[in-house]
Amino acid sequence: MAKEINVLFLDDEENILFAADRLLMAEAYGIKTTTDPDQAMVLIGEHPIKVVVSDQRMPKIAGIEFLRKVKAAYPDKVRILLSGYVDFVTAEEAINLGEVFRFITKPWKTPFLKASLTHAIEQYDMVQANRLLFEASERKNKELEALNNKLRLMFEAQKGFTSTVSHELRTPLASIKMAVDMVLAGTTGEINANQKKFLSKAKDNVDRLNRLINDILDLSKLETGRMPLKLMTGDLHEVIREVIEMQAAIAVEKGIFLNLEPAADLPMAAFDKDRLIQVLSNLIANALKFTDKGGVTVATAFMPEHNEVRVAVRDTGLGIQQADFPKLFQKFQQLGDAGERRAGGTGLGLAICLEIVTRHGGRIWVESTYGEGSCFYFTLPIQGKMEGCS
Ligand SMILES: Nc1ncnc2c1ncn2[C@@H]1O[C@H](COP(=O)(O)OP(=O)(O)OP(=O)(O)O)[C@@H](O)[C@H]1O
Ligand SMILES: [Mg+2]
Structure with missing residues (x-):
């Protein structure tokens, strides 16, 4: 298979080009040589050239000028300047200005010439690979943005x-x-x-x-964050008593108890009263709804290890199977048969509780033994931690 032409040599001396041709014959890449700068530009356009090597002293154009033209037309091509020691200052300047990649003095040392070309080809491939990666990530970025x-x-x-x-x-x-x-x-x-x-x-x-x-x-x-919390520091027991009072009639009608077991010296917690009432109302309403004998106890506790207060709504009702725990706090989730659903709910109560408690910086969870009763817990931080509050 013909080798891909990756290197172009421009020199006004035929014997130099001839030497280069022979020297690099066994390399993995192919080379093209020419003495004419215009022809060189044509060849760069025609072949997958990665490296352009140019002599400095030529009658038509100085090598550095020619390489500048290459850079302007093909910025990715790696450029190497070939010249005698006398041109060292020009070469140094060109390297520092980023116009050439390397400077090779004539007469060259064969291993140095070969290593420089291999290195230059690697440099070209690396830039291309980086470009491809960059373009791919740009595309992905655009897709993500869209x-x-x-x-x-x-x-x-x-x-x-x-x-x-x-x-x-x-x-x-x-x-x-x-x-x-x-x-x-x-x-x-x-x-x-x-x-x-x-x-x-x-x-x-x-x-x-x-x-x-x-x-x-x-x-x-x-x-959607359109319900900012109106936080206040208050007495949790007062709020719980208020909700218990609102639901006491249901307990009386069902012939079950509804009690508060308040913790002594419970620290004040920060909460949005209306939202907290919503949480307590749903947990207590659920407990009453699914309990036919015994009753419901709301108990509070201080959890110093987490610097939070914990509220437990415990019932002696139906209970919940462990497998159903993860479903409970999802929207429109109701367990059991239609009979329970007839109890009048929509399955949004616990999803709302979860949102409200989380927004307060607290946690909500359930423990239950099926057939014996359930206990829903939630916590409220005593300070800090709350998000999205006003
Ligand atoms: N204390 C409890 N005992 C037994 N099952 C419960 C208890 N609390 C909740 N559940 C189960 O979890 C389901 C979801 O409760 P959730 O409060 O989200 O909805 P709901 O009470 O059915 O309706 P909503 O609260 O929207 O009026 C209930 O339908 C019930 O199956
Ligand atoms: Mg409910």
Whole structure:
């Protein structure tokens, strides 16, 4: 197979070119020689030349001038200047200016000439490989940038979509609720027991839909950072008591207990009260929903090793199988059969709790023995750690 022509020699002396040709015959690369600078430029364009070697003293053009022209037309070609010792200053300057890669004095030492050419070819290949790598990484960067932009646009669109849809649903739902409430209250005239039964069902479903829309809206706001925390340092027990009071009637109706076991000397924690109420309400509502005998205990504790307070919502209810633990905090995840679902939830409560607790810099998790009860824990840092708060 013919060798690839990678080296070009330009010299006005035929015997030098002849010597170079013979000397490099056995090398892996092929060489072309010429005495004419114009012809040399043509050859560079025609062959995959990597290295251009030029004599300095020629009648038509000085070697350094010629190599400058090569550099201007083909910046990647590696240039070598060939000359006698008398031109050393010119050569030194050219090397320092980056115009030539090496200076080889005539008469050359054969091993030095060969090593210089091999080195020059390696240099050329390395620059090309780097260029390819650079171009590939540029391309990847551009692709990533485009993908990022697309994701950002999708994210923006989804953000707007969720809140627009939720708001659009809220208005008609409010008027349906008002109408149903009025008819149920007898404002529009007497209704019979059957009508009352159906309307009550409609009212329950309207309430459920309202809760779902609020949950979706909350989650979307939390996930997109549009719900900054309004942090305050406060007494956790006070907030827990407030939520227990709100749900006490459900416990009474089910004939189960709902207690607070407060830790003595619990340090103050920093929290957004409204968001904390949301977390506690859902955990307590869940515990009550899935417990038919025994009851629910909310217990607090100080965890000095992590500098945080821990809240536990413990129940003696259904329990959760360990295999289901990872599913719990995902959106729209409800375990078990439709019977449980009929309990009225949407499966967003724990996903919202996870977002809120995480935004506070805390953790949330569950421990449970199936058939015996569950305990949901969450922590709140006593100081520092919170993110995205106002
Ligand atoms: N204390 C608990 N005991 C047993 N199962 C529970 C308990 N808490 C949660 N779960 C299970 O986890 C599921 C998800 O709870 P989550 O609070 O996210 O949704 P939900 O209560 O069904 O609906 P939502 O809270 O949105 O009204 C529940 O449907 C239930 O299957
Ligand atoms: Mg719930």
